Amino acid sequence: MFKPHYHFFPITGWMNDPNGLIHWKGKYHMFYQYNPKKPRWGNICWGHAVSDDLVHWRHLPVALYPKDETHGVFSGSAVEKDGKMVLVYTYFRDPEHNEGEKEVQCIATSEDGWNFVEYENNPVISKPPEEGIHAFRDPKVNRIGNKWRMVLGSGKDKRIGMVLLYTSEDLVHWDYEGVLFEDESTKEIECPDLVSIGGKDVLIYSVTSTNSVLFALGKLKEGKLSVEKKGLLDHGTDFYAAQTFYGTDRVIVIGWLQNWHRTDLYPTEKEGWNGVMSLPRELYVEDGELKVKPIEELKTLRTGKILEKESSGTYRINTNKNCYEVCCSFQGNLSLALQSELGEVIKLFVEKDTLVVDTTRSGISKGVTKEVKVQRRETDKVRLFIDACSVEMFFNDSVALSFRVHPEGIYNMLDIESYLLKVDIYALKNVWIS
Numbered sequence: 001m002f003k004p005h006y007h008f009f010p011i012t013g014w015m016n017d018p019n020g021l022i023h024w025k026g027k028y029h030m031f032y033q034y035n036p037k038k039p040r041w042g043n044i045c046w047g048h049a050v051s052d053d054l055v056h057w058r059h060l061p062v063a064l065y066p067k068d069e070t071h072g073v074f075s076g077s078a079v080e081k082d083g084k085m086v087l088v089y090t091y092f093r094d095p096e097h098n099e100g101e102k103e104v105q106c107i108a109t110s111e112d113g114w115n116f117v118e119y120e121n122n123p124v125i126s127k128p129p130e131e132g133i134h135a136f137r138d139p140k141v142n143r144i145g146n147k148w149r150m151v152l153g154s155g156k157d158k159r160i161g162m163v164l165l166y167t168s169e170d171l172v173h174w175d176y177e178g179v180l181f182e183d184e185s186t187k188e189i190e191c192p193d194l195v196s197i198g199g200k201d202v203l204i205y206s207v208t209s210t211n212s213v214l215f216a217l218g219k220l221k222e223g224k225l226s227v228e229k230k231g232l233l234d235h236g237t238d239f240y241a242a243q244t245f246y247g248t249d250r251v252i253v254i255g256w257l258q259n260w261h262r263t264d265l266y267p268t269e270k271e272g273w274n275g276v277m278s279l280p281r282e283l284y285v286e287d288g289e290l291k292v293k294p295i296e297e298l299k300t301l302r303t304g305k306i307l308e309k310e311s312s313g314t315y316r317i318n319t320n321k322n323c324y325e326v327c328c329s330f331q332g333n334l335s336l337a338l339q340s341e342l343g344e345v346i347k348l349f350v351e352k353d354t355l356v357v358d359t360t361r362s363g364i365s366k367g368v369t370k371e372v373k374v375q376r377r378e379t380d381k382v383r384l385f386i387d388a389c390s391v392e393m394f395f396n397d398s399v400a401l402s403f404r405v406h407p408e409g410i411y412n413m414l415d416i417e418s419y420l421l422k423v424d425i426y427a428l429k430n431v432w433i434s
């Protein structure tokens with residue numbers, strides 16, 4: 001009932017972070033934290049999928065397995081070197097059952113994008129650079145000039161989140177360059193990613209304190225990020241561990257459409273699966289601001305228009321499932337509600353410079369009310385992507401809000417009020433059966 005129609009998810013088992021996102025030999029590869037054995041975290045492997053267009057994905061065999069259930073192949077990234085795909089990841093040893101370092105960094109290579117061989121002299125980074133570091137994981141590697149640059153998620157003294165910087169000439173020997181960034185609002189930083197967008201250096205990172213993805217935009221100077229602006233990459237409840245693709249000419253990001261603190265509220269475990277990826281988004285910088293919009297390719301999901309209106313009112317959406325896209329252009333205030341016949345509702349309001357989303361009565365999983373300050377234009381635009389267990393919202397191709405929602409009914413009633421309004425609703429296809 002909650003299986004997504006056009007989002008990536010594991011057919012069975014558990015999935016968390018996206019890993020090793022890479023455009024390699026003309027195809028997009030996505031790996032992910034995966035437990036094939038049950039819909040709960042544990043026994044963490046690297047699941048693998050491939051796509052030609054970021055919309056249709058094909059599941060491939062598991063790429064990396066841990067030694068046993070007391071180990072895990074944790075998050076990391078992928079790059080291309082000498083025509084080969086190289087995966088860089090954290091190997092985890094549960095300290096309750098194992099000796100040695102809890103988290104070390106390793107590599108594996110592939111010539112065909114299908115079979116992966118672990119490097120015989122793993123690990124390539126065998127211990128944290130200083131005392132007091134309690135988290136040391138999630139390497140994200142990029143090529144900068146004639147060097148490889150790695151950022152690692154970390155935390156010190158159980159008190160402060162950090163991002164550590166390493167460089168290498170061959171992906172095997174790594175030099176520690178120091179602390180790139182610190183955040184005192186969290187004990188740990190997970191899944192950092194440092195990319196260059198529109199002439200700025202942008203650090204994307206996940207914080208365990210609020211289970212959200214933040215960004216810090218600025219300039220890298222002598223191994224430190226001098227921050228000009230900070231903010232949330234997504235303002236909803238369910239977006240975590242985001243990573244950008246290596247090897248694309250746009251900056252494309254995918255996040256885990258879930259949240260560790262809210263996972264127990266989701267009912268999908270009963271269906272034998274757990275975990276959804278967000279839709280791919282493009283990041284760009286405009287007027288000094290970091291902005292996010294759905295990738296253009298998502299328009300190919302549209303199979304036809306199910307509603308087109310140029311006036312306010314209450315409309316019945318002709319759909320037999322939660323699988324469609326709503327696009328509205330408007331001026332002034334907007335009030336929009338998507339309702340099911342069981343009284344489940346998702347509300348969205350825009351008034352002056354404030355956008356509010358209310359998912360408190362959206363269905364089984366308890367929702368929230370979220371508020372975000374937005375920059376208005378003469379005519380504003382909202383786009384909502386509704387799927388069986390999620391809604392992702394985009395305002396003016398700038399701001400994103402992602403929510404897991406689990407309605408028992410179908411949101412087939414649209415109640416909308418605004419001035420100068422155009423509403424288009426598109427049916428979207430089920431990519432898993434077409």
Ligand code: FRU
Nearest residue numbers: 017033074075137138190241
């Ligand atoms: C983030 C995270 C990573 C870790 C992985 C383990 O969600 O906790 O820091 O590598 O998940 O599955």
